[in-house]
Amino acid sequence: MQKIYDTLVQLHIPYQEHTHPAIFTSAEAAKYFEHIPGAHVKNLFLRNRNGNQHYLAVVLDHKKVDLKQLAKSLNESQLGFASPERLMKYLNVTPGSVSALGLIFDTAHHVNVLVDQDCAQYGSINLHPNDNTKTLTVGWSDFKKYLDWCGNPTRDIVFDARN
Secondary structure (H helix, E strand, C coil): CHHHHHHHHHCCCCEEEEECCCCCCHHHHHHHHCCCCCEEEEEEEEEECCCCCEEEEEEECCCCCCHHHHHHHCCCCCEEECCHHHHHHHHCCCCCCCCHHHHHHCCCCCEEEEEEHHHHHHCEEEECCCCCCEEEEEEHHHHHHHHHHHCCCEEEECCCCCC
């Protein structure tokens, strides 16, 4: 976790830290995040059918993700949730604390990042620093700067709110 904070400082990315009880789901987070501005997201760590491609979907927390439709849009036959072992291997994190900030641990840039394009309209984004008792609010342009620095393949994608 300290590596994440050190990297934010190194990149001159300001953040506001919020502490709270451990949060494992978007539903649990809602009661703690009412007063915190910015995009509130869920982070889904996915793998393809063969397990040789991994995706981190950063999606507004009120949206449902249709994995079949997402797989189709990525030219994958099937997507499913990756195992806790894969989470640890690529993002150095356990379930419930997944965050795009963990991409600094994927030094081989194996994980493909899918960012909900609607997040940008909020001006900032809220992310766990690989610890689900803390949330960092980071400006949107600084978040994109962080993603660029990490070097993982990243694309903005449309996640339909009705799915």
